[in-house]
Amino acid sequence: MTTSTDILCYAMRYQGDWSRIAQAIHSHEPVEPVISRSPWVTFLDPDYPACFRKLRYPPWILFYHGDLSLLDRPCAAVVGSRDATMQALRNTTAVVNALKERYVIVSGLARGVDAQAHRAALDKGTVGILGCGIDRVYPRENAALFSAMKKNHLVISEYPWQTTPLPGHFPWRNRLIAAAASVVVVTEAREKSGTMYTVDEALSLSVPVWCLPTDFSRKDHCGCNRLIHQGAGILCDLQQVREL
Incomplete structure (x- = not known):
């Protein structure tokens, strides 16, 4: 029978690659003792966040810093451009200020809209979901934000220490942002x-x-x-945001 420590071993061995961990579990690969430098929780554990169990490919393991119970509360994902305009950054702050009394704010700790959403929620609750190792500050300009969130909020990743932020990790990471949220803005x-x-x-x-x-x-x-044209909701004012 596969155990949580087996999954930790496979995750460290394969740098969090979902498919390779799945194959290791299926074939009962041999395991060896490993040590994680951050807390972790696996799909087999009772404190694994329930929001991720509904995914077709839920993470086998999550490495984290901070308060994992934030994911048990209602969450709103606020996302957008890395090269955001100044108006978008101002709008992001206004949207988060309207949401953060009722929702934990979830985003991807990227530059632009993501970072602005996290900063605006630092006085309440925010969750950053990484596409790289839990120890990697990416981009480096978010180092102070990363540190504040590790201490007082939550930073999580399905990738163990020293995993490089490869391009393919970020679209895969985004499924977790969506799964954590009751609404996406x-x-x-x-x-x-x-x-x-x-x-x-x-x-x-x-x-x-x-x-x-x-x-x-x-x-x-x-x-x-384009999304509005295809059927997404349109937000016309802050009162509408407050009613989400």
Whole structure:
């Protein structure tokens, strides 16, 4: 029978690769003692976050720093462009301020909208979900934010220490952002971007998606308008945000 410590061993051996861990479990690969430098919880454990069990591919293991119980509370994902405009950053702050009294704010600790969403929620509760090893501050400009969230909020990853932030990790990570959320709010996005992976996963999980409309002339950030055209909800004012 596979145990939690077996999964830890496989996760360390294969740097969190979901498929290779699954194969190791299936074939009962031999295990050896390993040590994690951060707390961790596996799919087999009772304190594993319930929100991730509904995924088609739930993480086998989560490494974390902070308060794991934040994921037991209602969460709102606030996501968007890494190269966000100043208006999008101001809008993100306003949206988070309207949501954070009732929701824990979840995002991906990336630059731009993600980082702004976390910062605006530091006086309440926020969860950052990484696409790299739990020890990796990526991007480096978020080092102070990362440190504050580890201490007083929650940072989680399915990738163990020293796992490189590879491009393929981030679309895969975005399924966790969607699964953690009761609602997803997109404040700005490019038409082809990682944000769209979060939206797609949210829709597959029947999580409602709401978008802030973008200036018609902003062809470089037309993702929200495209999503609204395709059926996402449109947020017209802060009162509407407060009612989500």
